[in-house]
Each structure stands twice: as C-alpha cells, then as structure tokens.
Amino acid sequence: MSTQKHVRQTQGTVEGSEALRMDAEKAEQIVDALNTDLAATYVLYHQLKKHHWNVEGAEFRDLHLFLDEAAEHAELFADELAERAQALGGVPHANMTTLAEASPVEAEDEDVYDIRTSLANDMEMYGDIIETLREHIELAENLGDPATAEILRENLVQVEEDAHHVEHYLEDDTLVFPEAMDAPVTTE
Numbered sequence: 001m002s003t004q005k006h007v008r009q010t011q012g013t014v015e016g017s018e019a020l021r022m023d024a025e026k027a028e029q030i031v032d033a034l035n036t037d038l039a040a041t042y043v044l045y046h047q048l049k050k051h052h053w054n055v056e057g058a059e060f061r062d063l064h065l066f067l068d069e070a071a072e073h074a075e076l077f078a079d080e081l082a083e084r085a086q087a088l089g090g091v092p093h094a095n096m097t098t099l100a101e102a103s104p105v106e107a108e109d110e111d112v113y114d115i116r117t118s119l120a121n122d123m124e125m126y127g128d129i130i131e132t133l134r135e136h137i138e139l140a141e142n143l144g145d146p147a148t149a150e151i152l153r154e155n156l157v158q159v160e161e162d163a164h165h166v167e168h169y170l171e172d173d174t175l176v177f178p179e180a181m182d183a184p185v186t187t188e
Contacts, residue, residue, distance in 0.1 A: 024089065026143045031090030033136040034148070038081040038093055039102035040129050045074035047107045047125065051118045063115060063169065070162045077155045084151055104132055119166050126163035133159065 052067035082092035093099050100107075105125045113121070133156045140149035 026145070027088040027090065030140055030143060030145055030148055031085045031088050033139055034081050034085040034088075035090070035093045035102055036104060037129075037133060037136060037152070038078055038085065039099045040105045040125075040132060041074050041078045041081060042099045043103045043105050043107050044122075044125055044129060045071050045078060047122060048074060050108075051115070051122065054112045055115055055118075057115060059115075059169075066165060066169075070165070073158050073162055077158070080151055080155065084148055088145075088148070105129060116170065119169050123163060123166045123170065126159060126166060130156065130159055130163060 048067050048071035052064060052071060055063045055067065082094075085092040093102055105128045107125075108118075108121045133152055137149045137152045137156065140146070140152065
C-alpha cells in the first residue's frame with residue numbers, strides 16, 4: 001500500500017500543456033492514445049522477454065539475441081511514449097494491472113511454446129500494434145500535434161522492422177532439421 005500523502009495529479013486526468021500550446025481537450029485524446037500504445041508496448045516487451053528467456057534449439061543464439069534486441073526496442077519506445085504523455089499534461093500508465101487492462105493486445109499465457117508458435121504469437125501482436133500506431137499517427141496529425149505523430153512514426157519504422165524480422169524467422173526455408181521438411185533428404 002502506498003504511503004504517499006499528497007497526490008499531485010490523478011491518473012486519467014490531463015491538464016494540457018502551456019509550454020507545448022496544447023489545450024487539455026486535444027491533449028486528453030492524444031494522451032489516451034499514447035497510454036494505449038504504452039500498454040501494448042509493455043505487453044509486447046514482456047512477451048518478447050519471455051521468448052528470449054525460453055528459446056531453445058539449433059537457432060537459439062540468433063533468436064535469443066534478436067528477441068532481446070526487439071525487447072530493448074520496445075522498452076525504449078515505452079519510455080518515449082510515457083515521457084510524451086507526461087509532457088502533454090497526462091499521467092502515463094505505470095501499474096501492471098492498468099497496463100494489462102489498457103492494452104489492446106493480449107499476451108500469451110505463462111506456458112512455454114515451441115519457438116514457431118511463440119514467434120507467430122509475436123507477429124500477430126506486432127501486426128495489431130502496427131495498425132494501432134498508424135491510427136494514432138493520424139489522430140495526432142488531425143489534432144495538430146505533429147511532434148507526437150513524428151515520435152509515433154519514427155517508432156513505427158522500428159516496430160515494422162522487428163515484425164519483418166519475425167516474419168523472416170517464420171519462413172519455411174531453413175538449414176536446420178532438414179528431416180522435418182516434407183521432401184526426403186538425399187545425399188547424392
């Protein structure tokens with residue numbers, strides 16, 4: 001339980017920003033979008049870390065490193081989202097329960113799955129996040145906030161790049177486990 005004596009700003013309130021010349025009404029819409037993206041990004045971050053911790057097999061090293069790097073990208077993006085929400089006079093989501101509830105994406109359960117299933121789950125989550133980011137870029141632009149749109153756009157590029165890498169990992173061309181392929185392996 002918190003021992004905090006004085007609440008400076010209640011979660012869910014948006015004051016706007018004099019310095020950024022953003023009124024509270026517009027800022028509230030943008031902060032809501034940023035908090036949605038923040039929540040989704042943290043869900044993605046934790047799922048990527050789960051897969052980083054649990055990946056096994058012949059491609060372990062490459063996948064282990066990629067998943068850690070992708071999680072780092074998500075963590076950095078989450079920080080940018082939270083800082084922008086605060087700059088606009090809002091309160092960024094920070095409680096794990098709130099983040100889970102506010103997220104438009106749902107993490108897979110606690111079980112450990114084969115890496116193809118895990119990556120397919122990641123790719124699905126990336127796709128949902130990409131669609132939401134595109135909507136929020138348009139929202140920010142329509143509300144006259146090109147700076148937020150730019151932050152989202154720059155990070156969308158990284159999110160799309162990471163999703164594209166996951167897509168490559170899921171392709172059926174591999175040098176690993178040729179016996180798992182449909183065609184018989186010959187050494188002629």
